Amino acid sequence: MFSKALGLFAALSAIATALPAVHNSNNVRHHAHSEHRQLMARQENTDIISDGVEIVNNMEKPVYLWSVSNVSSKMHTLMSGEKYAENWRTNPNGGGISIKISFTPAQDKILQFEYTLQYPTIWWDLSCINMGDNSEFTTMGFRVSSADPTCASATCAPGDHACGAAYLLPNDDWATHACQSKDVLKLDLGSVLA
Incomplete structure (x- = not known):
């Protein structure tokens, strides 16, 4: 017994x-x-404590975003001047995280900030594949930067329809970047680039 x-x-x-x-x-x-x-x-829609991504809406209109792993978060609305932040996290199914950003609550014509945490590295990219033609994101431009000078950055200048720093086609693997997982990346949407 x-x-x-x-x-x-x-x-x-x-x-x-x-x-x-x-x-x-x-x-x-x-x-x-x-x-x-x-x-x-886990921090969402607040200041980041240690590491992660901060998305700032520098445009004059709202944007909508969803953080998607194996499930989608609720929709977040960012008015002009507002920001969204989340600490790096992993996807329970082993894939990456995609933060989908749109000008409509319908989650269409999206710019994506995608990342995968593989400690001590954060692999990330910008994807324009699902933005559609004549996107306002392209018109206004966007950029990812970090305070860490060893961390890769990416800029798609206003009007750049063939931005080499982002995925335009599914096999644009040169657009994948790596930083240390302790870094904070900032994605600026819009007028800060003008």
Whole structure:
């Protein structure tokens, strides 16, 4: 009887340690298998605490965005001058994260900021593949920058319909960039470039 109970306890312990994350009431996520970070607070639509992406709407009209992993977040509306921020996170299905940005709440004609966290590296790109012709994003321009001089940046100047810093076709792999996962990347949309 004792050995059966001990075996059951060992099996349950093994299952419990294999669980990937535990959330508490403070929305803090504990990753059981992280090498470096034991606690990571998920920040959305606020200032970033440590690492991640900040998207700033410098245009005179609202934009709408969704952060998509294996599921989509709720829609966020950014009025002129507002920003959205999120700390780097992983996709439970092993893929990357896509922040889809549109001028309409219909999630169409989107500019995408895509990233994959592979500690200690953040792989990222801009995708114009689904923007459509004559996009206002192209008209106004956009740029990704960082305070870290070793981190790659990307600029698509206003009116640049063939921006080499972004994906225009699915196989434009030269448009994938790498930075340290401790970095904060800032995506400016619009007039800051004019």
